[in-house]
Amino acid sequence: MNSNNVRHTHRSTAFPCLAACSAASLFMLGLSSASAAEPLKVCFLYSNPIGESGWTYQHELARKELVAALGDKISTKYVENIAEGPDAERVVRNFVKDGCKLIFTPSFGFMEPTLKVARTAPKIIFMNGTGYKTATNVGTYNARWYEGRYLEGVIAGHMTKNNVVGYVGAFPIPEVLQGVNAFALGMKSANPKAQLRLIWVNTWYDPGKERDAANALIKLGSDTLAYATSGVSIVTTGEEKKVYTLGYYSNMSKFGPTTNLTSITQNWGNFYIKVVNEVLADKWKPESVMGSLSDGIIKLAPLNSAIPAEVRNQVETLTKEIASGQRQIFTGPLVDQQGTTRVPAGQHISPDDLANMNYLVQGVDGLMPKN
Incomplete structure (x- = not known):
C-alpha cells in the first residue's frame, strides 16, 4: 500500500493499519535509499604499465x-598493460559483465574494440581517448598536443647548437603528424637554419626501440631530441649523452635533471570529474572533447634553468597567444615535403584537414611510412 492509498483511506480503517503501513513504507524507503546510494562503477583500460610517468601514469x-x-x-x-586489439575487446567486455556503467579507454588503438562492445551494451557509456569515432553511447576525448609541440619546437630552435634536432615518432596518424609539423614550424620560427630529423618506431611504448631511435638520431648529429612515445628511455639517453630533450605526457625532469628542457604534460583529473558528474546527473552526451592550453589539460612543465630568460619570456608570450586563440599554429602558407601548398597564405587550416592530416611539412627530414 503506498502513501496515496493511506491518505485516501477512510479514517476508521487508516488508524488500525498505521503501524504496519509505516513499517512497510520505511522498508521501501530503505530500499530506495540503498538503490540511490549505489555507487557508479567507473572502469579504465590502460594500454601500457602505469609506471612512474607517461600517458598511462597521467591517466592513473x-x-x-x-x-x-x-x-x-x-x-x-x-586494468593496465593491455594490447590494442582482441585483448582490449575481451577486457572491455569483462568490464560490462562486471557492472561497469562508465568505461574509459584512453588509447587510439582501443577505438574499434570500444565501438564493437558499445554496440552490444547500449546502456553503458564509453569514452575513448584519442579516437575520433562516436556513437549514441560513445564519446571521445583528446587534446591539441600540437599547441605544446609548437612551444617545444621554439625552445629546440633556440637551444640547438649545431642546428640538428631529432624527433622520434610513434605512428603516422593525424595526432602524431600534427605534433611533428607543429614542432617543425615552431623550431623554424625560432631558427630557420635548424633541421628536424624524424625516425618512426611504430610503437607507443617500447623502451628498447625508443632508446635505439634516440641513439640513431644522436649519431646523425642531433643535439636536441623530442618524441611522441610514452617511455622514459629517450630522456634518460639524453641525460647520459648530454643531449637536450623535450618530454611528453609527464614532467620528465627527474629522468633528465640537467638535459630535459621541459615537457608537455597532460592533466585529465578535472575532465574525468566533469564527465562522471554528467553521467551521475543524467546529462552526459556523446561529444568529442578537445583539451588545450586554454583549459589546462595541456601544460608545459617548469622550464629548465638552462633556457635563457629571453626564450622563457617568448614561450610565456606564445603560450598566452595560443591559449587565447590570437595565434593559430597551422597558418598558411603551409607547404608539404613534396612542395604542395596545403594551406594558402593568409588562411588557417580547416578543422577537417587538421583532423585528417597525412603529410609532413617542409623542413622535416624523414619519410612517411608506406603502411
Missing part, C-alpha cells in the same frame, strides 16, 4: 583525483 593520476573528489558516489577499477 586522474583516476585517483576522481576518487578523491567524488568519494562514495563512485567505485573504480582499472
Whole structure:
C-alpha cells in the first residue's frame, strides 16, 4: 500500500493499519535509499604499465583525483598493460559483465574494440581517448598536443647548437603528424637554419626501440631530441649523452635533471570529474572533447634553468597567444615535403584537414611510412 492509498483511506480503517503501513513504507524507503546510494562503477583500460610517468601514469593520476573528489558516489577499477586489439575487446567486455556503467579507454588503438562492445551494451557509456569515432553511447576525448609541440619546437630552435634536432615518432596518424609539423614550424620560427630529423618506431611504448631511435638520431648529429612515445628511455639517453630533450605526457625532469628542457604534460583529473558528474546527473552526451592550453589539460612543465630568460619570456608570450586563440599554429602558407601548398597564405587550416592530416611539412627530414 503506498502513501496515496493511506491518505485516501477512510479514517476508521487508516488508524488500525498505521503501524504496519509505516513499517512497510520505511522498508521501501530503505530500499530506495540503498538503490540511490549505489555507487557508479567507473572502469579504465590502460594500454601500457602505469609506471612512474607517461600517458598511462597521467591517466592513473586522474583516476585517483576522481576518487578523491567524488568519494562514495563512485567505485573504480582499472586494468593496465593491455594490447590494442582482441585483448582490449575481451577486457572491455569483462568490464560490462562486471557492472561497469562508465568505461574509459584512453588509447587510439582501443577505438574499434570500444565501438564493437558499445554496440552490444547500449546502456553503458564509453569514452575513448584519442579516437575520433562516436556513437549514441560513445564519446571521445583528446587534446591539441600540437599547441605544446609548437612551444617545444621554439625552445629546440633556440637551444640547438649545431642546428640538428631529432624527433622520434610513434605512428603516422593525424595526432602524431600534427605534433611533428607543429614542432617543425615552431623550431623554424625560432631558427630557420635548424633541421628536424624524424625516425618512426611504430610503437607507443617500447623502451628498447625508443632508446635505439634516440641513439640513431644522436649519431646523425642531433643535439636536441623530442618524441611522441610514452617511455622514459629517450630522456634518460639524453641525460647520459648530454643531449637536450623535450618530454611528453609527464614532467620528465627527474629522468633528465640537467638535459630535459621541459615537457608537455597532460592533466585529465578535472575532465574525468566533469564527465562522471554528467553521467551521475543524467546529462552526459556523446561529444568529442578537445583539451588545450586554454583549459589546462595541456601544460608545459617548469622550464629548465638552462633556457635563457629571453626564450622563457617568448614561450610565456606564445603560450598566452595560443591559449587565447590570437595565434593559430597551422597558418598558411603551409607547404608539404613534396612542395604542395596545403594551406594558402593568409588562411588557417580547416578543422577537417587538421583532423585528417597525412603529410609532413617542409623542413622535416624523414619519410612517411608506406603502411
